[in-house]
Amino acid sequence: MAYSLLLVFILPALGVPFVYLAGKKSSRAAAFLVALIALANMALLFTTIPTILSSPRHEYIEPYEWITILDSDFTLFVDGISVSLAIITTVLIVVAALFSVNYMEGKKNLPVYYSLLTLLSLGLVGVFITSNLLLFYFCWELMLVPAYFIIGNWGYRDAYRAAFKFFIFTHAGAVFVLLGIGAIYMVTGTTDMFVAQAALVQNIPEIVPWILVSLTAGFAVKMAVVPVHMWLPDAHSEAPSPMSALLSGVIISAGAYAILRLSLGMVFPAVMDASFGSFGMDFMHGLAVFGVLSAFFGSLIALVETDIKRIIAYSSIAHMGYVMFGLSLFPTSTVAGVITITAAITGTVLHLVNHAVSKGLLFLSAGAIMHQTEIRDIREMGGLAGKMPFTAVASFTAALSIAGTPPFACFISEFLIFVGAFEVIQNDGFFLLPTALMLIATVISLAYSLRYLSHVFLGKEKPEGEKKIVDVPTCMKVAMGVLVVFVIVLGFWPRFFIDLINTVQFL
């Protein structure tokens, strides 16, 4: 279709007032409208796939004129990687909207909640479907404001404090991104990432390492890699659960995607130039170190944490460690002037997809447990499997996938990352130790997943007494069911996304 991506942009933007009006009538209608918009977006994204698979450069582009004075076009673009992430984002938005129907029932100001969710979906999908740096930054920041209000207004406990922390941290990160984008515009005179990439490689400016560091640091904050992870446990655990699913599933993945696409895809090839010595290699080693640190830090804290949502939040930090480690395996040399995608990068992108559905499911099931029992300390829970069988199945699927057990989704992508790591070790011995450590970290992740499951679902029935605990209502079941299907199908049949991702060519 000729205007697919433009419609993806416009539908949520125009949808906001309609969602608000629908919400005034009934909040259920608003939720379904949000889901409908996301479904339409998903369909539109699917229409671009034939072009991606068949076109010579394996991409789909829609350019529109925007700010001519800055040479900045409203370029909408997808390739294998971005379309995969965009599709999974729409899946999560649909699920979050459906889950909200029961979960948010009885809360105040629901029309505003659903309008903000629509606005958020515009930012979330927009980040993945543009090749213009300025437009990218617009969407990047658009993720922030609606998320701030959703966490603050409908979150738990001291929600606005958590939201404030989230906003300040990620905005401070975004500022470095902006400096990087400004510097790229200065040295190349363009804000299109592919034109900029070509210009950077042809005429390598001296400040290019600084641009790389500034961009990566900014994105790493959003990705919540140790040591800039401090906002994540608060924001993810205090947010309402559908929002946690989006935060953990999409927003931090967007950080990883941005590092892959902008830091590594766009700027890194220029840094490989001989005039910078071994800077490129050192940078990659640095990424690996931060990846290992996050994986260990996140897993170990998840092992001792007792708050049901904080466990999952720390597990997100651990998984962003895997992703960071995967990113550090980005090829540091060209083959015949081309950077082809390796198993590690395929695995990393696939892990973003798989982690999004698994972690989304885990947060939703945790939300379901909190919604039905109204407690959040896992020591006060036990034996819930009998009372909430559906939620138990969902939680087991999600937690085992997070732990990297076959045949669930995350296994295959972690496996691919390790395959890629062994390929790289043959050329660069440095990666031997990080790879070994990452393998140990997977064992810890199995440990905290099992601890979580056994505390909540197995053992003596808790809490006892007066309140009767029943399984979740229909809409929540549908929402979780969709994700269970995704986690299992992606575990058995990852070909669809792998084929898409493998079409991408950097440089």
Added chain:
Amino acid sequence: MVEILDVVLPIISLVVFAVLTIPVFRVIRKTQHRNALAVVWFLTAFAVSGAAVANLTLQYYSLASPPSALPFLNIPLADTPTPELASGFLIDGISVYMAIMFVTVSAVVVVYSVFYVDSSKRPSERYFAIMLLLTASLIGAVFSGDLLTLFIFWEAAAAGSSFLMIYKKDPESLNSTLKYLVMIIIASAFIVFGLSIVYGLTGSLNFWAVRDALMVLPDKTLLIIAFILIATGYAIEAAIVPFHFWMPDAYAAAPSSSAAFLSALIDQGSYYVLIRVLIYILTPPSGGNPGVLNWTFMLAVMAALTMIVGNLFAMIQDNVKRMIANICVADVGYNLVGITSVTALGVTGNLYFFLIGGITTALSFMAIGVFSRYGFRTLEDFSGLGRKMPYVSFALLIAGLSFAGLPFLGGFMAKYLVFTAAIEANMSWLAVVGVLTSVLQVAYILRLVNYMYAKEPKDETPIKEPKKMLIPIFILVAAIIILGTLPQIVFNLIDPVVNQLNQIMLIL
């Protein structure tokens, strides 16, 4: 051919309407629909003057080539053999742009004032008349072709604005207005002294004659003295740190409609004067050009200080109006970043910033005006107002986020342009200072948002928001969002300005 009448028509029409306002209000006040009639009256005034500006714009841009080699049109007051040397008016891209901006923004603010200031009370007609007169003198200032005309019109606007500040006649506003007047008088003394030296050096006050003469000046000592005097004078009027103390006091003590008018028009007028004097006349050296005077570093330091001081003082304020007034000081700093960079991009950013910054400050003062009607002043008072007064709170939220520079709102593009220009001009440190202070700005604006949306309201009594005042407020909200998403609308107007600036730099 553009006649002198075309140039003075926007000015004269506003003056005539201002003078007529007083008798017209006597009649209007006796009728029932006094506010509606007042709005119609002022909209007519701005429509007439706007039509005159539009006519001038069309005539200017339809000229195949400007009569002289320079990219501006000189309109001398008297026929002389050397028109560039005579005093008078000039038209170029930037003056046309500023005039359009002044007329549109002023119209919105005046309509708001009609609802804000009780128009049934006696001296209110003078208040409105002065607003029209100030707009007229600002338009005069942007069309002036020599330093003396500029001085007269601009001082009329700057000193005249004290009438708007003192409208409430309480001790606080008397005090701050007095402070402002003393500062303005000192500033004009400095400027006059500096101008006299310039006249002595060059024998002319016409912008271009002065610049041509200064370019070939062998000894620049006297010029530096003159520059320091003039720059100090204009720095006082533009509230550049360390001469900014009058601004927060004056804006906080003035009625909100006055603060909106001052921040959206007088402030932007002072930036225009800075651009005209610093970039167009005292052009600093760039590329291979010798230029007139190298002042960029000094101004860069002042810009950095202004951003830091403005934001720090805004952060510690407890009174919301005072906080916005301090943000105005910080905005001066952000504008200076663009001026200091002396690049096409910087000037584009500046001109866009004039419009967006003006709209944003006006919007926030207008929203605060609505709040202050119900006695909400401090952060504590604002607790939970997001729920009690959702529409005005939303407007203030949009204004705050635009100040903070979040995308899809005008403030982002404005800041992006000036910071990029600073990097382009090899002053990355200035961009870094600007960006870091922006983060600070986000922090304290979120604190306000936190009070408005996170805290529980003190009592549950519902508040009915004044519908009529919401109309001008939401016109500005829409403008911030639309111009922020599609900035090309404004850039189309700025484009010729930048082309002319490049041409002038080449002539050097």
